[in-house]
Amino acid sequence: MTPEFRYEVIIYWSDEDQAYVAEVPELPGCAADGATYAEAISNxxxxxxxxxxxxxxxxxxxxxxxxRLLYA
Structure with a gap:
């Protein structure tokens, strides 16, 4: 695994966007979405x-x- 993919990624469904959203808390503003969970990860x-x-x-x-970060 390359270092850039060692960041924690939080994935959730957004009713507003009708898409899965993947956010990277350690990289401000770094987020992507996708129609599927796998697409959000890829993006x-x-x-x-x-x-x-x-x-x-x-x-x-x-x-x-x-x-792993503790946000919950």
Whole structure:
């Protein structure tokens, strides 16, 4: 597993969007959606990669994945 996919991803169904939403709490604003659970995961993997690439291009820090976070 590459480091960019070690971030915790929270997935939930959004009635408002009629889609599954995948959020990455450690990367502000990093989220994706999909018609299926698998599609949301696939889409968020792309967005994580793009988030990290953009941060590098802008000279911004990229947080190290902490693994499981406790939000509940």
């Amino acid at each position: 968020v993997e792309v967005v994580i990669r793009e988030w990290i690439e953009t941060a590098h291009e802008l000279g911004r820090p990229v947080p190290q994945p902490k693994g």
